[in-house]
Amino acid sequence: MDVFLQQLINGLTLGSIYGLIAIGYTMVFGIIGMVNFAHGDVFMVSSFIALIAFLILTAWLGISSVALALLIVLVLAMALTALWGWAIERVAYRPLRGSFRLAPLISAIGVSIFLSNFVQVTQGARNKSTPPMLEGGIALMQSEGYTVFLSYKQVLIMTVTAVLLTGFWYLVQRTPFGRAQRACEQDRKMAALLGIDVDRTISLTFVLGAALAAVAGVLYLLYYGVVSFSDGFVPGVKAFTAAVLGGIGSLPGAVLGGLIIGLIEVFWSAYFSIEYKDVAAFSILAIVLIFMPSGILGRAEVEKV
Amino acid sequence: MSVAGINVLVEETRARQAAATAPLLAIRDVSTYYGSVAALRGVDLEVGEGEIVTLIGANGAGKSTLMMTIFGAPQARTGSVVYAGQDITRLPTHAIARLGLAQSPEGRRVFPRMSVFENLQMGASLHGGRHFAGDLERVCALFPRLKERLQQRAGTMSGGEQQMLAIGRALMSRPRLLLLDEPSLGLAPLVVKGIFDAIRDLNRQDGMTIFLVEQNAYHALKLAHRGYVLVNGRVTMSGTGRQLLDDPAVKSAYLEGGHGVAAGA
Numbered sequence: 001m002d003v004f005l006q007q008l009i010n011g012l013t014l015g016s017i018y019g020l021i022a023i024g025y026t027m028v029f030g031i032i033g034m035v036n037f038a039h040g041d042v043f044m045v046s047s048f049i050a051l052i053a054f055l056i057l058t059a060w061l062g063i064s065s066v067a068l069a070l071l072i073v074l075v076l077a078m079a080l081t082a083l084w085g086w087a088i089e090r091v092a093y094r095p096l097r098g099s100f101r102l103a104p105l106i107s108a109i110g111v112s113i114f115l116s117n118f119v120q121v122t123q124g125a126r127n128k129s130t131p132p133m134l135e136g137g138i139a140l141m142q143s144e145g146y147t148v149f150l151s152y153k154q155v156l157i158m159t160v161t162a163v164l165l166t167g168f169w170y171l172v173q174r175t176p177f178g179r180a181q182r183a184c185e186q187d188r189k190m191a192a193l194l195g196i197d198v199d200r201t202i203s204l205t206f207v208l209g210a211a212l213a214a215v216a217g218v219l220y221l222l223y224y225g226v227v228s229f230s231d232g233f234v235p236g237v238k239a240f241t242a243a244v245l246g247g248i249g250s251l252p253g254a255v256l257g258g259l260i261i262g263l264i265e266v267f268w269s270a271y272f273s274i275e276y277k278d279v280a281a282f283s284i285l286a287i288v289l290i291f292m293p294s295g296i297l298g299r300a301e302v303e304k305v
Numbered sequence: 306m307s308v309a310g311i312n313v314l315v316e317e318t319r320a321r322q323a324a325a326t327a328p329l330l331a332i333r334d335v336s337t338y339y340g341s342v343a344a345l346r347g348v349d350l351e352v353g354e355g356e357i358v359t360l361i362g363a364n365g366a367g368k369s370t371l372m373m374t375i376f377g378a379p380q381a382r383t384g385s386v387v388y389a390g391q392d393i394t395r396l397p398t399h400a401i402a403r404l405g406l407a408q409s410p411e412g413r414r415v416f417p418r419m420s421v422f423e424n425l426q427m428g429a430s431l432h433g434g435r436h437f438a439g440d441l442e443r444v445c446a447l448f449p450r451l452k453e454r455l456q457q458r459a460g461t462m463s464g465g466e467q468q469m470l471a472i473g474r475a476l477m478s479r480p481r482l483l484l485l486d487e488p489s490l491g492l493a494p495l496v497v498k499g500i501f502d503a504i505r506d507l508n509r510q511d512g513m514t515i516f517l518v519e520q521n522a523y524h525a526l527k528l529a530h531r532g533y534v535l536v537n538g539r540v541t542m543s544g545t546g547r548q549l550l551d552d553p554a555v556k557s558a559y560l561e562g563g564h565g566v567a568a569g570a
Binding site: 176179180182183186187189190191192193194195196197198299 | 376378397398399402403407408410414416417418419423426427428430431433434474478
C-alpha cells in the first residue's frame, strides 16, 4: 500500500510533465493536422534555457531566493521558447502549407535533428546539472521503515499542471482567440471569410504550445536536476503517445493521456522491470487504439453535414 | 398602369441611379483559374450601393467561383475587383472581410462542432463584442428558429436551419455588402420563401446591398433590381430583373420547365 501510494505520486508527477508537452502536440495537430515532431526538442531547448538562466541568476547576479529565481527562470524560458516556436513555424512549416501532406512532417523531423544537434554543439554532449533546489517535502505516511514522501517539487509540478490546464481550457472554450482557433480547426477558409487571420492564429498556437513545453522543460529540470541534448526525443515521443492515447485534438485528453502514460511507466518500473517500462506504455497505446481508434476523449470522425 | 407596374418602374429607376454613381463593387475583366482550367473568363459585373443584384446560371457555370474570387480565395489571375473605390484583388481573404463584406458561402459552411451561439459570435468577430446583444436579437427576429436552438451544435441541425445560421452569421458582421451563395439550395419551398422575404427586408429596411447567386432563377430575378447570366465562366446577358424574366432565352434556359417555375407557381 505504501509503495503503491508513493508510485502513484511519482506517476502523477511524471504524467503531468508529459501532459504539458502533449498539449502542444494536440493543439498543433488540431489546427493544421500536422504532427510537430520537433516539439519534444523545443521542450529540451527550454530546459537548457532554464538551466542557463538559473545559473546566471544565482551565480552571477547572486539572487539567493530560490522562489524568485524560479519565477524569473520560468518567465524567461516561456518567452524565449515561445520565440523559438514562432520562428520554427515561420521558417519550417508555413512555406510548406498547401504542399503535399508529408512535406511539413519531413520538415519537422529536420527541425528536430537541427535543434538537438545545435544544442549538442553549443552546450556540449555531456549531461548538465543544476544545484539542487526546492528540496524537502511532506512525509505522508510512515510504516515499517518505509516513508511515503510527497516532495515540494511534486506538489509544484502537479499544481502548475492543474492550473495551466484549467487556464487553457478556459482560453480555448471561452475567449475570442480560442473561438477563432477552433474555427480554424473546423474550416480554415470559412474562418478567413469571417475576417480571422488564419496565419496569425496558427502562429499563436505554436507560440502557446511552445510556452507550455517551456513550463514542462523548467519543471523537468527542477525535478531531475539534469538535462542533456538528447532529452527531447524520449519525452517527446511519450508526450505524443499521450496525446494520441487521450484523443488527439482534445486538450483534457492530452493531460489524461499524459497521466496514464506516466502512471503506467512508474508502476511498471516499480512492480516489474524498469527495462520494459516503455514497452508497457506503448503496448497500452496499441491496445487502446484497437478498441478506441480516436483515443479516450477524441471525437469520432463521423459527422452529419 | 397597375401598382405592380409602377413598382417595377420605381425599382428600375432606382437601379439606374445606383449604377450611375460609382458602384460599391466593380468586377472588371476577371479571369480565375483552377490550375490550368479557366473557371471565369473576363467577367465584368457591378453592384451599386443599395441594390439587390443576382447572378444566375447553371451548375458549374462559375457562380460560386466568382463569389470566392471577390474574397480572394482563389485570387483572380487577371482583371480587378474594386470595392468602395479600393482595389481588393490581391488582398488576403481576412483583410477583405474586414472591409465590410460578408458571405454566406456555398455549402453553408457553418462550424459543425460549435453551438449556434458560437457560430454567431464568430460572425461578429470583427466587432469584438460591441453591439453583439442587439445584433443577436435582430438575427433571432429574422430567423426565430435560431433563437430556439442557440445552444445546439450547428452540425446537428437540418439543412434549412444551417442555411439560416450561415446567413445570420454573415449578418452579425454588419456588412455593407452581403454575398449570398444559393441561399435556397435544397430547402423546402416554404423555407425558401422565408429566406427570400428576409433578404428583401434587409435590403428595403436596412438598405443593405446584396449580391445573390441563385439557381432558383425565378425567385431571384423577381427579387433583384438587376441580374446577370453566367454561362461557362462568361457573362452572357444582363439587365433589370424584369427584363431578364421576360427574355425568351432566359425563359427557355432557366425558367420554363426548370424548378424556377415549379417553385414560383
